[in-house]
Amino acid sequence: MNAHMLHLMRHAAPQTTGLLLGQLDMPPHPDAVPLCVERARAIDFAQVFSSDLLRAAIPAERIAAAARVPHHADPRWRELHFGAWEGADPSTLPAVETARFWDAPDDNPPPDGERWSDLRLRVQSALVHIDRPTLVLGHAGSMRAALSLLCGFSYRQAWAIDLPYAALLSLRVWPGETPTAQITALTT
Template sequence: MSGIVLHLLRHGVTEAEGRLIGHTDAQPLAAGVAACVARGAGLAVEAVRSSDLARARVPAQQIATRLGLDADEDARWRELDFGSWDGMALDAIDAGALAAFQQVPARHVPPGGEAWPALVSRVSAALDAIDRPTLVLTHAGAMRAALTSLCAIDFPQLWNIALPHAALLSLRIWPGTPRVGQIIGLVT
């Protein structure tokens, strides 16, 4: 079996740049939407999905329309919930707590936020629903969680993979238990 191609596209720039935005529904900027639409143009997919947050949902809808497809929303593709840090400027967060979280997010959860293993679990469940060539408009954390689930890459190695706004990560995935994947491209 040749596997299924899965494209994960990070949302573009938003009105909340410079802030830690997880479940905050920051609005996308026109330039961010345009960057995603350009990146998604011409992809050979049969389905378009997105996080239910506007910064991913809006470009997904535009890409899907151009491809003659519907865009389906799935909250499992949301970013990590940063709890009380959500919406804060990075320099407003306690530097020691932020560093601990970035080094070992499974043990150092943002106050009132979501643990890294919970994000990996929900993204893994979303991956189980992929059954044909698909584009998912999502967030950097969810993309890293997919890499953990499919390719067994975890922290600190995940920080070595740059995922700027409108980054396109392409994988080939094979169904089964466990589902496995192979990185076939990264465009930043």
């Protein structure tokens, strides 16, 4: 099988930034959607996948319509579920608990939240079905999970990559039992 391009784009800025939105469904800020659409014009893709959360799905729908390709909303591309921390300003949470989470998210998930390994499993199950040039609008967490899986990055390596809103990563993916990838471009 031949390699294909996989473009990962972080969703448009939400109406309120600086919160642990996780799987809360906050719509994008209307002024932020055009940046996603503009960035997508520079790449080629045959389909668009996105998280089903509005901050990703709305720009994905617009991008797919402009490119005249199909769009599929898929909850496997959602952000990590922050449980009791959903919607919280991180500065208001217990510093010791959040530090433990960021240091070892599998051992110390947010209260009633999702583990890093669970997010990776969700994203892995979505990745195995992508076999042609594709744009995925997701979240910083789901993008980092994809990088971890495709490039072999550790948790710390994946989370060291800055992914501002509308950041675009382009990877060449080689299919196989365990797909592998090489980052070919990063646009922020």
